[in-house]
Ligand SMILES: N=C(N)NCCCC(=O)O
């Protein structure tokens with residue numbers, strides 16, 4: 044076996060291993076079979092895994108998300124016809140591996156994620172992080188806000204994730220955006236949730252959420268608004284602010300993403316999510332994450348493939364936006 048497999052090279056950017064020479068199912072699974080961080084010198088976007096799930100309130104297993112999404116990304120091809128862009132040719136994208144985090148201490152893990160993000164942002168203009176549970180968005184936002192100031196968060200999720208505490212714990216996958224708002228990491232006039240649905244703890248959840256800086260596009264509005272209407276709502280809210288996109292894969296209906304920890308019925312089609320993500324091409328996209336893929340509950344890589352394609356659309360949008 045060659046140590047040096049043939050790769051697509053476009054504009055000097057080193058891309059995926061060529062699938063017609065080394066079949067897709069051979070070799071190690073980096074995201075989209077891209078080079079590792081140590082294999083290139085100048086990096087525009089680093090895809091990085093955060094295998095952490097100690098913040099979950101229900102089914103565990105998102106710690107295996109990064110490896111599963113990489114495995115499920117082997118079939119991605121270099122050209123995106125929907126946006127007429129080669130995401131790995133317009134910019135140098137690499138797989139930076141995983142940030143190693145302590146599974147027994149949420150506080151230490153959160154510090155490690157923030158430090159890991161800081162270190163990577165010294166080398167790469169932007170990060171696309173694969174979780175891991177949604178807890179990881181908090182340290183990622185701390186790291187990002189240090190560079191960009193408060194950011195507009197566009198949050199795709201069935202859940203608000205602006206709850207206060209669980210069992211007295213302030214740092215969990217149900218609380219990252221309340222903490223981020225309290226810490227001044229969010230631009231309170233620019234944040235929006237998309238895909239919210241399902242039972243809440245009480246009506247106050249929604250009023251608290253507004254005070255924390257979020258508008259909401261509920262899943263039940265999708266049918267009437269259509270993806271175009273949702274994109275308009277997002278654009279009106281975000282405008283030219285630096286924007287961070289956080290995709291909890293449970294925003295998709297469980298039919299499209301069974302492999303997740305807190306599934307809720309009545310969610311988005313994967314086609315709808317991908318269409319909406321493409322709209323970030325025109326916005327100031329400074330970073331993104333895809334979280335809550337729990338492979339033990341997945342079948343035939345359904346959830347992994349949806350997450351890999353969401354990542355691909357975000358990388359395509361990054362190639363066409365100036366957020367770095
Ligand atoms: N971030 C995700 N996926 N879920 C949060 C659910 C919090 C709860 O159990 O109420």
Ligand SMILES: [Zn+2]
Nearest residue numbers: 201202291293
């Ligand atoms: Zn969720």
Ligand SMILES: [Zn+2]
Nearest residue numbers: 177200204291
């Ligand atoms: Zn979430």
